Amino acid sequence: MADTMTDDSDAVPRHRPRSTAPHRTPPTVLRLLVVMVMACVAALGAVSSATAAEGDDLIKVFVVQDPAQTGGQLATLESIAATTLGDASRAGEILDLNRGLRQRDGGALNDSGEQLHPGWILRLPPDASGPGVQLAKDSGNTDGTSTDPNGTPDDAGAADGGSTVFAIPLAAVVAALVALLLALVTAVIVSRKKAHAVYAAGLRVVRKLGEPARRRRQLVLRRATGRRFATDADSVRRAYGALGELSADGGRPETPVHGLRVDDGGVTVWLPPSSTVDAPWQNIDSTRWHRTAAAVGWMTPAGGDGAMTSRAAVTAACLVRVGTDTAGEPVFVDLSRLDGVLSVTGDQAVARDVVRNLLAEIARSRPDTPVTVLGGRDGAEAFALPEALRRLPRVEAPAATPAVGGGTTRAAAARHPVKGLVVLAGTPTERETAELTALCGPGGAGWTGLVSGEVDGAHWRWNTDADGHVDIPVLDLRLTVPA
Structure with missing residues (x-):
């Protein structure tokens, strides 16, 4: 036959020869x-996770x-x-x-x-x-x-x-899942042409079964992070201590710190690419520097009124924990370097969590900070403020010089102490945009804007997703936000 090999070793078959290799299961x-095994595992995980998460x-x-x-x-x-x-x-x-x-x-x-x-x-x-x-x-x-x-x-x-x-x-339950697995595999073997469709359906089953449990686990983790932040004063003390080491001293200029991370091993800071610091700080890459825990800290703990005993530059700083990194350690940013408006976009529920957490952080470290709350055109519910913050009626400010540029930029080198906060849920109206510019923009009153929505000309822009993460482009970081 034309499609079979001959005994002549020099003969070239006209068609692809039939394989004599053992039959193998198609990929x-x-x-x-x-996928089906994953479905069984996901289903059992969903049962066990639901049991733990729902009490x-x-x-x-x-x-x-x-x-x-x-x-x-x-x-x-x-x-x-x-x-x-x-x-x-x-x-x-x-x-x-x-x-x-x-x-x-x-x-x-x-x-x-x-x-x-x-x-x-x-x-x-x-x-x-x-x-x-x-x-x-x-x-x-x-x-x-x-x-x-x-x-x-x-x-x-x-x-x-x-x-x-x-x-x-x-x-x-296990028997039912195994029976489902065998039935689907049998159907694929009988009809290979439908294998791709069944494979896609299996992936959807895995996602459907595993997604609720995964979301519940993530929410439990985020809530635990919020409780941890509320009681963890030591990481704040250590963060301010490290910041104090890099502040101006004598003839040495201040080293701008964009972000800061503390853990049991020491402290990591994010600096401008052009900045360098002396030993015992060690360079990790173009922007990150680290020093061990044994060499960290001169700062005394916070007092009962929330004030920190520090040098003047550190007193002007306003460190807030945005969330935790992949290792579960808190990461700080300095809102005194915001110099304008922070626009948190993406998933609005998580964006609101970001702003609520920043307000809670400020309430713990800087109680009695004045705050004015705006509405936004999206109909989003206005933020409820922590009791430690001082709510002011709508602040009317004279028009300021319009902001130039905007977008995602590195935090300003100059520090502007947080005099007050303008908090807004949703996209600002035209009038509210003017108020943000007057209170928070260049040449304005020097306030800091926190907005869970899109704002033209915002100095900082963060983006959130439905899984409870926030991306901070200026630090090239993705953090898990407290809930």
Whole structure:
């Protein structure tokens, strides 16, 4: 035949020869296998993450079986403890979890010697395991029972005013996911032409199953960061200490610091590319310098009124923690070098979180700072101010020299102490743009603008995304924002 190889080694086949190599699974099928395994993992992760994030409302339970199903033996607290906890002496823990809780038949467990009734649903300690252990959603009912994931009681539960349990055997969940995996892989093998579509569908399933859990984990992390900032005075003290070392001293000019990071290993600062500092500071790249923790710090802690004991230049600084980097360490910027308006764009919910966090930072370090709040044309809700800040009525200021240029630029070398804040949610109206220019622009009143929206001529521009990150172009940084 024309498409087969001959014994003549010099013959050149007219068509591509049939391969004699062993059959291999197509790469698309392999990719699909990987995607489906990821789907199983993501689904199980979503269940476990939801349990942790939503307050542990999934509990472990044991359903007492009818003797006809167990060979004539009715379960006891000791036998349940031995089967699910590996120790019959822990029967008292099961009694404590279920004492007085009304069951669907109206009965209740009150002492260790009481007979268990078939159909009773007993709560188990969190470390219970074994084939008889099931998961159920705890609805918080006063009768101690649980409800199915939709909170719907069955007829038996409704008849006596109680609730019911819709148990979710973990093994059944895994089995269902494995069955789905096998069915999809089989379909791909039967019809390779549809492999690409199934592969794309698998990716969508992975994203759909994993996205809620990932978002919840990210939100929990961001909230924890906010609580950490509220109680962490040491990182602020160390940041101001490092800033003080680079301030003007005698004949030495001040070294402008654009950003600053503190951790257990020391301090890192972002400087202009043309700046250099002496040992023990060590150069990392064109803009970053680092020194170890042993060589850092002369600053005393903040006083009760929030004032810092420092040199004059450090007193004029206004360090605020914007968020944490990929290592979870706080990164500061100096708002006294903003010299104008900060425009935070992108995802508006996260942009508002950025501005709210900056206000909280200023309230902690500089209480009684005057603030005026503007509205914006987008209909966004105005910012609520921390109590430590002093809210002023709408400030009317004379027209200032219009701003020249704008866009993303490196912070100004000259420092302008934060005299007051102009806070705005959304895109400013024409009138509010004029007020921002008059209060915060060049030749204006020297105030600092914080806007969660687009502003023409803004000195600094940061951009956020829905995952809770903010990009700071002047530092080439992406940080996680407190929530």
